[in-house]
Amino acid sequence: xxxxxxxxxxxxxxxxxxxxxxxxxxxxxxxxxxxxxxxxxxxxxxxxxxxxxxxxxxxxxxxxxxxxxxxxxxxxxxxxxxxxxxxxxxxxxxxxxxxxxxxxxxxxxxxxxxxxxxxxxxxxxxxxxxxxxxxxxxxxxxxxxxxxxxxxxxxxxxxxxxxxxxxxxxxxxxxxxxxxxxxxxxxxxxxxxxxxxxxxxxxxxxxxxxxxxxxxxxxxxxxxxxxxxxxxxxxxxxxxxxxxxxxxxxxxxxxxxxxxxxxxxxxxxxxxxxxxxxxxxxxxxxxxxxxxxxxxxxxxxxxxxxxxxxxxxxxxxxxxxxxxxxxxxxxxxxxxxxxxxxxxxxxxxxxxxxxxxxxxxxxxxxxxxxxxxxxxxxxxxxxxxxxxxxxx
Amino acid sequence: xxxxxxxxxxxxxxxxxxxxxxxxxxxxxxxxxxxxxxxxxxxxxxxxxxxxxxxxxxxxxxxxxxxxxxxxxxxxxxxxxxxxxxxxxxxxxxxxxxxxxxxxxxxxxxxxxxxxxxxxxxxxxxxxxxxxxxxxxxxxxxxxxxxxxxxxxxxxxxxxxxxxxxxxxxxxxxxxxxxxxxxxxxxxxxxxxxxxxxxxxxxxxxxxxxxxxxxxxxxxxxxxxxxxxxxxxxxxxxxxxxxxxxxxxxxxxxxxxxxxxxxxxxxxxxxxxxxxxxxxxxxxxxxxxxxxxxxxxxxxxxxxxxxxxxxxxxxxxxxxxxxxxxxxxxxxxxxxxxxxxxxxxxxxxxxxxxxxxxxxxxxxxxxxxxxxxxxxxxxxxxxxxxxxxxxxxxxxxxxxxxxxxxxxxxxxx
Numbered sequence: 001x002x003x004x005x006x007x008x009x010x011x012x013x014x015x016x017x018x019x020x021x022x023x024x025x026x027x028x029x030x031x032x033x034x035x036x037x038x039x040x041x042x043x044x045x046x047x048x049x050x051x052x053x054x055x056x057x058x059x060x061x062x063x064x065x066x067x068x069x070x071x072x073x074x075x076x077x078x079x080x081x082x083x084x085x086x087x088x089x090x091x092x093x094x095x096x097x098x099x100x101x102x103x104x105x106x107x108x109x110x111x112x113x114x115x116x117x118x119x120x121x122x123x124x125x126x127x128x129x130x131x132x133x134x135x136x137x138x139x140x141x142x143x144x145x146x147x148x149x150x151x152x153x154x155x156x157x158x159x160x161x162x163x164x165x166x167x168x169x170x171x172x173x174x175x176x177x178x179x180x181x182x183x184x185x186x187x188x189x190x191x192x193x194x195x196x197x198x199x200x201x202x203x204x205x206x207x208x209x210x211x212x213x214x215x216x217x218x219x220x221x222x223x224x225x226x227x228x229x230x231x232x233x234x235x236x237x238x239x240x241x242x243x244x245x246x247x248x249x250x251x252x253x254x255x256x257x258x259x260x261x262x263x264x265x266x267x268x269x270x271x272x273x274x275x276x277x278x279x280x281x282x283x284x285x286x287x288x289x290x291x292x293x294x295x296x297x298x299x300x301x302x303x304x305x306x307x308x309x310x311x312x313x314x315x316x317x318x319x320x321x322x323x324x325x326x327x328x329x330x331x332x333x334x335x336x337x338x339x340x341x342x343x344x345x346x347x348x349x350x351x352x353x354x355x356x357x358x359x360x361x362x363x364x365x366x367x368x369x370x371x372x373x374x375x376x377x378x379x380x381x382x383x384x385x386x387x388x389x390x391x392x
Numbered sequence: 393x394x395x396x397x398x399x400x401x402x403x404x405x406x407x408x409x410x411x412x413x414x415x416x417x418x419x420x421x422x423x424x425x426x427x428x429x430x431x432x433x434x435x436x437x438x439x440x441x442x443x444x445x446x447x448x449x450x451x452x453x454x455x456x457x458x459x460x461x462x463x464x465x466x467x468x469x470x471x472x473x474x475x476x477x478x479x480x481x482x483x484x485x486x487x488x489x490x491x492x493x494x495x496x497x498x499x500x501x502x503x504x505x506x507x508x509x510x511x512x513x514x515x516x517x518x519x520x521x522x523x524x525x526x527x528x529x530x531x532x533x534x535x536x537x538x539x540x541x542x543x544x545x546x547x548x549x550x551x552x553x554x555x556x557x558x559x560x561x562x563x564x565x566x567x568x569x570x571x572x573x574x575x576x577x578x579x580x581x582x583x584x585x586x587x588x589x590x591x592x593x594x595x596x597x598x599x600x601x602x603x604x605x606x607x608x609x610x611x612x613x614x615x616x617x618x619x620x621x622x623x624x625x626x627x628x629x630x631x632x633x634x635x636x637x638x639x640x641x642x643x644x645x646x647x648x649x650x651x652x653x654x655x656x657x658x659x660x661x662x663x664x665x666x667x668x669x670x671x672x673x674x675x676x677x678x679x680x681x682x683x684x685x686x687x688x689x690x691x692x693x694x695x696x697x698x699x700x701x702x703x704x705x706x707x708x709x710x711x712x713x714x715x716x717x718x719x720x721x722x723x724x725x726x727x728x729x730x731x732x733x734x735x736x737x738x739x740x741x742x743x744x745x746x747x748x749x750x751x752x753x754x755x756x757x758x759x760x761x762x763x764x765x766x767x768x769x770x771x772x773x774x775x776x777x778x779x780x781x782x783x784x785x786x787x788x789x790x791x792x793x794x795x796x797x798x799x800x801x802x803x804x805x
Contacts (some may be wrong), residue, residue, distance in 0.1 A: 124483040128416060136423040137449035139416050140533050141507055142493040143484030144477075152497050152507075155516075159475070193639035203479045250455065254474050350730055361420040376449055377497060 116336025179327020
């Protein structure tokens, strides 16, 4: 709580948001995408590769390598190294670990990068070896992939709380509207609610536009000390608070809440703000039901009232509740682990005045949340970070 | 309500036979505990010996107290279907050609939630009973069934895919001269098999029960001598392409041990009829069964061995016979692996002494030929792989699980 168990992130800057433009399929390796992202961070920061003394990597397709192999591959000699296999929670977790390392002097310039390639058939290969529980207890059941698992969660949520497909559709339609301004989005055509509702079913009640499109891409950012950012003349963002929780509520028979619900009060208490102070929200949007769950668990409304909340708001970047303002994975594409960075990197752009697409008016505080790793029947990893523009 | 299965039409010979594909067969070693349960039709999960927590999916430590002592044991199979979905698109080639496919999440009364296949009559929000079945890859999968039986429930496509139901299938019973073969023909006919081919060696020689056998509906007598490779190949050439289940009923039961029964003549006969007979049948019918594992409603489904329980532990009073049965058991394990690419099950029916003349000196309880035949039909309907028929067989199985050495000494005293 606010009594000081968690220390602040004073003195830490987050800067240089980088997105390597996504592609539906790529014949390049994950290493290539990682290299491009790191290169762009270094170049735009005005550094040389030898200045980089910390690296945090998230990638599903970099195997058989891990972060250590990439040090030699990229010619880096970091004194701090992390490999974060947390899927959609990778961005938040990478940021909070890197921030502490910089704050404590273990490293000066940490590049956090998430990248995945997407070869034809690499998605299927990834699913068959995703986790032991998936191999033993999910994949042999129709092999519907994450669509089937989230269909069950969505169905149960709809039954329990009365959310409708129209409510989920409103999330997807607004994200598409946002993405039309974002140059790197793979989805270029507007989406109407009618088109959303009449899309072909994938795994009931999941239909086509509830699903992300797997693709190749990379996202990255730089974590360093505030004074270092200032001397490099980098626009930077402050961390007001972060939380992380794994395998929360293991006795829930089916997932209807995530780990945020355990720690959210502490997040706002440490940051010294309330949900009303948040100017925009970047949820992890592998499926719209998870967005709705996050809106509840992150304190914007009570559990079960997510659908009502969405009906009462406009969700576009210029709306009453700006949400996934670059279009999210649903409209930009899901580049594997980079999907766990997408919301965070866009929040950094919004808060440093470096937007590429739609801009949230007067955005000062952003909340980014991550969610990942459905190894059996539910997402295990969750995290969130409150970010503020640097002059706050 | 399950749509009743329609009798399949005669196959268009110009149509390509669908090649068998298998669902993912990779499992962790621990998860094979479920496969062991499914092979015998039991519903077993890991239960913590320390704190009693029931867990799923299979683990190597208790998720409540971290104890490593978490053996599989039979648990209550009731639960409630919390949510269901109909998968309409799959990245897996096996499921892709079987879409749409329903799965759901069941909250088990004993604790954990389980992602499961769904019988068509299992309804969201209602009570279900769970079973583990061997899928086409030979590995265990869960399926939720309606709590109370429903009309035609065996005809459900997901259920039929996991079982070897004789209904509308064409079945070869390899030897109809003996009581077991005749009882088998009757039981299969009653189970709505499309045709029951019954093999008879030297058909001109009359045999007891012949008249009754010929009167059974849909029985077709075919010439077959399992000790004659030419005879086996001939009949396989004639009917092999339309046999969906082979049940080997050839038997040769003679008393006597290894020392006591001097000479090899009888032993050679035993091996020729039982072990080499099995090999001849497997070589003649195996490739065709394996190729037709996905051939529609009446796809190839199973190869059934009837084995003495003494295949598992020698009974010295029938010592040489027991050794032959053990050879057949070992061969069946190879056959299992070889037919699996076709999704064809090898079913082993382990039986105690039968109520026939060759077990005349054995004390009861004994298994009647009809009981063995009915148990076989039941095993096919339930998709089992290892079945123990009769009190003696079950008794020996239970004792083997505790102390095999004790069984060896006791059977030999």
